[in-house]
Amino acid sequence: MTAKATYALLIYRTAPHEPAPADSAQVLAHHKALQQEAAGRGDLHAVARLDDAVRAKTVRAHAGVHDVTDGPYIDTKEWLVGFYVVDCADEEEALARARSICPIEDHAIEVRPVTWRWCP
Numbered sequence: 001m002t003a004k005a006t007y008a009l010l011i012y013r014t015a016p017h018e019p020a021p022a023d024s025a026q027v028l029a030h031h032k033a034l035q036q037e038a039a040g041r042g043d044l045h046a047v048a049r050l051d052d053a054v055r056a057k058t059v060r061a062h063a064g065v066h067d068v069t070d071g072p073y074i075d076t077k078e079w080l081v082g083f084y085v086v087d088c089a090d091e092e093e094a095l096a097r098a099r100s101i102c103p104i105e106d107h108a109i110e111v112r113p114v115t116w117r118w119c120p
Helices: 021-040 091-100
Strands: 005-013 044-049 057-062 065-070 079-088 107-113
Touching: 005 091, 021 044, 021 079, 021 091, 079 091, 091 107
Parallel strands: none
Antiparallel strands: 005 079, 005 107, 044 079, 057 065
16 A cells, blocks of 8 residues: 655635635535545545634744734735645645635635644
């Protein structure tokens, strides 16, 4: 059996609003299908939908002091809204899984190899 690699599928929204209800139902169906498929194969390690960006706090260290500010004030045009941590046979499988949960235009999925993970 070939060893699998772990990938993070980072889900970004490129529009500052929630998708239309019809789009939301379509997106949810795609997510549930990926979750069932990956969990059934024992590949799924974590999945989370993040709360709105306005509820975020940002921590930065400067000269040994940590500053905490409201919001995700990192210069970006996209908002991180969720993620998966999933084992895949290779990068192509990770990209296929990302495609399966990205059916509407105002979402983007970043596929990134995970160099280490901890699962209790």
